[in-house]
Amino acid sequence: MRLIAKLGPGAAVASAGAASLAVGCALAWLVFSTHLPAHYPQSSLAPIAAVFAVYIVTVALSLDRRSVPLAVAFSVAVIGALVTLVVGAVLIEMTLCHYDRYACINL
Numbered sequence: 001m002r003l004i005a006k007l008g009p010g011a012a013v014a015s016a017g018a019a020s021l022a023v024g025c026a027l028a029w030l031v032f033s034t035h036l037p038a039h040y041p042q043s044s045l046a047p048i049a050a051v052f053a054v055y056i057v058t059v060a061l062s063l064d065r066r067s068v069p070l071a072v073a074f075s076v077a078v079i080g081a082l083v084t085l086v087v088g089a090v091l092i093e094m095t096l097c098h099y100d101r102y103a104c105i106n107l
Contacts, residue, residue, distance in 0.1 A: 009063055009068055009072065009073045009076040009077065010076065011062075012058075012059055012062035012063045012077075013059065013076055013077060013079075013080030014080075015058065015062060016054070016055045016058035016059045016062060016080065016084070017055065017080055017083070017084040017087075019054055019055075019058050020050070020051045020052070020053075020054035020055035020058065020084055020088065021051065021084065021087060021088055021091065023050050023051065023054045024047045024048065024050050024051035024054070024088045024091070024092060025047075025088075025091050025092070025095065027046055027047045027050045028047035028091070028092040028095040028096070029095055031043055031044065031046055031047060032044075032095055032096050032098075032099040032100070033099060035099070044096075047088070047092045047095075048085070048088060048089060048092060051084060051085060051088040051092075052081070052085060055080075055081055055084050055085075056081075059077045059080070059081075063077070093105055
């Protein structure tokens with residue numbers, strides 16, 4: 001499936017952010033509800049890695065390279081990635097806090 005952002009890079013970034021947050025939150029729920037990090041500590045990094053990977057793949061497939069200059073598309077994608085990673089980290093921390101009260105950070 002290929003998403004084509006006809007409204008420019010903003011639509012590509014918004015669709016990539018929404019898709020990556022959905023995948024990251026679902027993976028965070030799966031990882032933390034099964035208490036997987038107790039046995040495999042690196043598994044707690046899987047949700048944020050999934051957010052980043054899905055974002056990169058979706059943006060790369062969504063941006064139409066002919067409609068906007070490369071510098072504009074790259075800068076919008078990087079800013080969108082930073083915003084998506086921050087929002088994803090907060091949501092993943094909230095999910096972790098639900099399953100492990102000692103891991104809570106006072107946000």
